[in-house]
Amino acid sequence: MFKYGIDHLTVEKAIALASAKLVGELTNEAITKVNTCRHYVEKMASGDKAVYGINTGFGPLCDTQISPAETSKLQENLLISHAVGVGKPIDPFIAKLMLICKVHALSIGHSGVRKELIDRILLFIEKDWIPVVPEQGSVGASGDLAPLSHLFLPLIGEGEFWINNEIKSARSVLKEHNIQPLNLQAKEGLGLINGTQFILAHTIFGLHKMNYLLDLADVSGTMSLEGYQGSSSPFKEDLHNLRPYAGSKKVASRIRQFLSNSENLDSHANCGRVQDPYSLRCMPQVHGASRNAYEHLNELAEIEMNSVTDNPIVISEEEAISGGNFHGQPLAMAIDYASIAAAELGNIADRRCYLLLEGHHGLPRLLVESGGLNSGLMIPQYTTAALVTENKSLCFPPSADSIPTSMGQEDHVSMGSISGRKFNQILNNLEKILGIELLYAAQAMDFRRPLAFSSIIEENFEIIRKVVPKLEDDRYLNPDIQAIIKLVQQKKIIVA
Template sequence: MTTVMLDGVQVTAQDVAQVAFKNAPVALADEAWQRVKDCREMVEELVRTGKVVYGVTTGFGKFSDVQISPEDAAQLQVNLIRSHACAVGKPMEIPAVRALMMLRANALSKGYSGIRTETLQLLIDCLNHGVHPVVPEQGSLGASGDLAPLSHLALVLMGEGEAYYQGERLSGGAALQKAGLTPIQLQAKEGLALINGTQIMTSIGTLTFVKAERLAKAADMIAALTVECLRGIPEAFSEEVHRVRPYPEQIGVASNLRKLLAGSKLTTGQGEIRVQDAYSLRCLPQVHGASRQVLSYVADKISIEINSATDNPLLFLEEGKVISGGNFHGQPIAFAMDFLKIGMSELANISERRTERLVNPALSELPAFLSHNPGMESGMMIPQYVAASLVSENKVLAHPASVDSIPSSANQEDHVSMGTTAARHAAQVIDNVSKVLAIELICAGEAAEFVGADGLAPATRKLYDLLRGIVAPVLTDRSTSDDIEKVAAALLEGEWITAVENISGELM
């Protein structure tokens, strides 16, 4: 497997996904190591001379005016980690922890944080050896960075806390020992360098964004199948319509639908059955396209954040300066995650409306609830309820976290971003969206049994066949919970997209 190189400059969201989901190894570029070494020398000189530097020769937060002697500089960092490691809640999932470790290493590789090479090497070794810290997901204000949860990562490097290793949950020291690694003794500035940053919100946010991109493509594919099963009118997706409202994303979705529906024997012309379709079909490019605009915005912010120095203070070698600033403030990611929640919630909202059209006999020519024995059997009646429940839940989760702020540290830190809350809620929204889309796909698959799968376009027939590979037709009533979960997982994994694109051509 290809090693992902970290240089603090050009890591991508897809790189993060490879490390998180595929366990790709990481390594630091040679020039990055040199930057780290040079910056560390600057820290050691500051300690030797006793210069007043926040978090190095002073306390933290409201204690920033308390002087710390050089001989206590190392113990200060140990105390910092132990006192700040008070996050709560369920542990972050291992892919998100892997992303977190990678992104923290990438930020440190920029050479503005003052960490020692041996400490950074241990962080990389833990990632590559599969020592994954147990990081509770709740407790960050999103400024000064993700202090509480990141401290649980730092604990493991010290041989404390807990970590997962080869499927076991162990003490941090035991996990390191089993992996053949040795804990470090934190020195001046290192504890602060490890925890003062936005990597919790950014790791969750990056993986959520990657999943959202996959679901956006999947939504076009599933919608195309629904259009066929409802004998929809593809003229609404014509190039002429969309070039006169030239949003690139809207144009792209319309192009996707034309590719996906090419060769269909089930779609109809204007006036053949009806003059125009309901909005949930006819306005697909406009709605799905607008959600793609949100993804474009989020992609830009994620790309910048994963290659940024987000701790405090920052050391600038060329200028010979140590500057206390606020790059740890998560407002950009907080806004991006809140926007992502809204954009993806709409994909689910319109999907649920298409599901309703598939199961409601008043809105289609299909049997009531796609039942093969209506009345005696309920068919797909209740999966639509589940979709409705999930989209309603998303409306609550989509409330912006970024508009809230609670002062902390005796009002020294008087405005915070709540960016990690926004990212966590975005991840929940994406999970719900995957299930809503799965329900639509399962219902469209059932509808295809009635309208005739042989009439499907080649691309949507491929999607239908992929569905049938894991979900049998619902010929008699049965529980469909496992079916929904399996299809949702397949949509999030993304391989179905590649399979369909092999037939339709590349989709936007």
Template sequence: MVQLDASLTLAEFIRVVRNHERVVLALAAQERLAKGRAYVERLLERGDVVYGVTTGFGKFANVRIPLEKARELQRNLLLSHAIGVGEPFPTEVVRGMLLLRAQSLALGYSGVRPVVVERLVDFLNHNIHPVVPSQGSVGASGDLAPLAHMALPLIGEGEVEYQGRVRPAREVLREVGLEPLVLEAKEGLALINGTQAMTSLLALLVWDAEVLLKTADVAAAMSVEALKGSHKPFDPAVPRLRPHLGARAVAENLRKLLADSEIERSHANCSKVQDAYSLRAVPQVHGASRDAMRHVREVVERELVSVTDNPLVLWDEGRVISAGNFHGQPLALAADYAGIALAELANISERRVEQMLNPALSGLPAFLAEQGGLHSGLMISQYTAASLVSENKVLAHPASVDSIPTSANQEDHVSMGTHACRKAHQIYENTLWVLAIELASAAQALDFHKPLRPGKGVAAVYRRIREEVPHLDRDRYLRPELERLRQMIRAGEIIAVAESAVGALA
């Protein structure tokens, strides 16, 4: 069970979003919410002018709204702003949005009643998932359109996915015994003014990328053995003299994976002086991506415990502040950085594939084919990898450098953070494929070195791959095998096999 209070860890986020762990609202959070709401009620009684409470929104901020229209104002806000388009977000992204909005509100500085947060929690615990289109956010005033679609079902409007079917929200609420909420002053605005779509996307990416980074090290180690590369570039002295944390971790992983290699001993006295950068500089390249993703994780972890509402209701200080915590720029920059970091893993992986498939570089049969000419071997897998890498280069163009004014220039700088997060996810998916191609290529190349045995970590992974992907002795339909490898990478199975042989990887 995950308790919403003053903090939320990334691991807790994943447990709720993917494992459907039950959520409860802590008593301390309920008390904060009640105090915040009481302060808003006092403001209303005094007739204070407060943005989004007694005024319109955006360019209409100077339009006063009478108190008797407060409920209608909040309802209208959700209805008018729910105009996203495109394919719906996956269920796990929507669950993340529900959880993160509940957590942000539970901190108590948004002025909503406890029942609003409790209803978000109800949706999570009943597995009621609003249908949220993936396009339409510019990333400031937060994720307005996506969050409006997320919030609509709370008031009985819009559609939800429930038990595998998309149905009208009001119908599902009636079925599970929940009444549609009637939103009070400030509550509609508090539900949609925030960064929860982009944060959900980026949090999921950060979690998955940690498996991807380790798998890239395993793939590189296999390619080093397949190409009879030197192990010396991974000596501890190298990162000691240039002490980047990521490079040090990658070098350590490669030493573990390559330990006790008969292949290395077989070419100890060869005439080759240096390997290509895609082998020799693995710690520096993979390590830089690790350092980038470490920064991205820090940004996400801060956002998990942030109030991203406007205005901020500082009930404990007797103040209301209109500010910009909804702005997605911190996440937009981090998501762009993540996309670039993951794209580089694919870039260097594809170069190692080329090293193995090109007989002029590898000393192995062309395209690792037996009876080359009659059979093409893995020739076209490199084409696919090259295509994905080039697509990643387009996707890695920063979204955060763009901005288009909205709301009649009242909101004159926006982050495009949700675009950045969506692009980074596509880069991640493409990189999974490229690494699967590298693993398949390396396993095939290692077959040509038998009976020499690779390092013990590489050997363990090789054996597991061969349980799914047999040696390619003649051309066959390979896509299902690559898909299986891709699934194994995503699930962390490649890492688990490697760690069972060599211990925990950094």
């Protein structure tokens, strides 16, 4: 059981909550904090002192005070007027992560919303009623205003839900279940749409995927090394202790494990080659640098998951601080860094694919013995090359840009929402690149038989061969490529 507002949320726990493998609850401790903060907000709302977003307008209208009688309409207007997103809906799983992250932030007890509102969001999570959220429209500061507005329109009976992979109006779903829309009270609309949950949910989703792909890159790289019959020397512990980056040391250790008791690599000692090309020799340094970037983003994402990121933040019955905790820059810059790191995993994997095609050290050109009549595995590397270049084009850092909004009141924004979306596009392409590398590596390994590989590499070889037979003569390769990409997407390749 996960206690919202009390327990420490992590990527793994967020994914488990969204997958219904972990149940979340609002405990008495969290309820007390929520109710206490709500009391503070109600006092401020009925007072004469102007408090941003509680009894004033928003953005450039912050100098316009709102009467207590107009408070509810102000909050409802906020959701309706800010729900201006465009483009395709985001993955419902990511939208569900947004709900989970927002519940956790609200339950910390500094946002001033009612328990009833949090309970309603928890009901959506429990019943898997996931709001439809367009992918475009957030600039990643003042919170992810547009996507969060769409996320919470169903609270007031507007917007749409995903119900069993179909889109239905929220009003009809609520009516079907005899549930009345909520009337938002002071601060609640602002508490809902101020925050970084769109950026954060994309980050969580990407980190979960990238964690596996980092491990997979070590496996696919090792299999390419085996196919090339390369050297194990670059992975020796003594070498990496002299330049002890955590990522490099971890990759080298993993590759040593994958090469343990390999008859094939033992045969390298007699081949007379001193050094392999960089795409094989430098895997610890390149894969390791990507791991370092991943760890940095993961650390920041955990801070963000357990933070209060709306505005103003209610501290006491006398103090509500107007600040900038909604600004997405802390995540945006690190996402852009991790995007480059993910793209580089694909870049070096493509180079290994190309290397295996060249016909060196006992391998036939294009990885088929009957080349000429057959093109063999020539063309899948064109696909990896295209994907690699697409990823490079996606590496432009949105966090380096800013366009002022809100009549200049919001004069520097993070664009982190775009960073989060592009991060996941790059990772989707990386899945395909690594899948194709596995195709190449398995084909090359076939030419090293009857020599045996380590147990984990042999297991993965068999997993691949169950869905993709060795290529002897040209055949329609798209089904093979799709089958091996599916293995990657379903995490069927053993990585540890």
